Amino acid sequence: MLAQAGSHDKPSLSAWPSPVVPKGQHVEIHCDSKNNTSRLYKEHGEPIPQIHDRIFQKKLLLGPVTQAHAGTYRCYDYNCQCPSELSSHSDPLEIIISGIYRNPFLLVLSTPLIKSGEKMTLECRSEIMFDTFILTSQIINGSFQLPAESHHGGSHASFSIGPVTPDHAGVYTCYGSYNQTPYEWSEPSDPVDIRITGVYKKPSLSATRGPVVMSGENMTLSCTSDHQFDMFHLSREGVPQGHGLPAEQSHSGTFQANFLLLTMVQSGTYRCYGSFRNSSHHVWSSPSDPLYISVTDNHRNKHILMGLSATIILVFLIILLYSYYFERKSSTMDQESELRPTLNRQDSERQEIQEVTYLDLDHIFKQKLTTSISQIPKEFSTDPSVYMEVRKC
16 A cells, blocks of 8 residues: 655555555655655545645644545645746655444464465455455555445455465455445455464474363473574464463473463363564464363262262161061060050950859859759649740740
């Protein structure tokens, strides 16, 4: 986006901090010329009377910007003593006003850690049907533009870049726009950090207490190298984990950094990288050999122990119930055995009383019967009919 001077008297025009200006913000226009005085004019887009042929010295502040500020600008030297004498005009500078539409989404279709020499693909998606998607980077001078294609009711575009070099490392964002208003862009997508790896020799990664950790426990991973790296970085499954750590020199002369993984340790394959301050912090070494970290489920062990404890308690209660049952049954049997002789004695006594009663009644009956017979007059004793009649009574 930076205009380059083409001839000796040709000024250059630039925007700080960026020619892509969020709506409502300010931007500084710099005209680098041989004279201290310059003029600015808008070549394409809606004219702005306040800045048309505006005379300024080296820089001019614009803003708060609106959609009217979007367009193409040029500057040229202005000589107060000879107003008719004009210098060559600068190359055009496009001022983009962003934040006009809702932001799209930027995705990396592989991993944000790209090996040097390979290709990477970034996809910009939106629920809005844009005409064009624009991919920008803080490192690369310029931007990439692709026509949008329909995608599930919205639109998208895939940017294939590579083979990548360390110059491709940096922060990327994407925007959406329409062909009728090319200087008006959407809000930027969330940024994506692209790291280029494989530039330096790989370090080594180890776990201080072994590669197995209980869920909820802490773990320390040590990244070590013979190279005097300034920073070390950690990744899990190809995704960078937090910020890097400064390298420290050990007693053995090696350089290392210890990554403390707190209670949110996740199972997976970990690698570490080294980098230098004198180059972009997005340019990393080759990855260390993979280290697989296994996290055991502590909650599962607790459930198993609780289940075993409940089973043991249940068995213990059953044993107590059986013991209580048999103890009660034994007590009942003992009481019955004690009562049985008494009952037997009572039965025998009842039988004796009944027998005595039967004997007494029989004796009385016989006695009475004998007495009754003996009291019959003797004169009637010879008469069979009388005798028989008495017997019937």
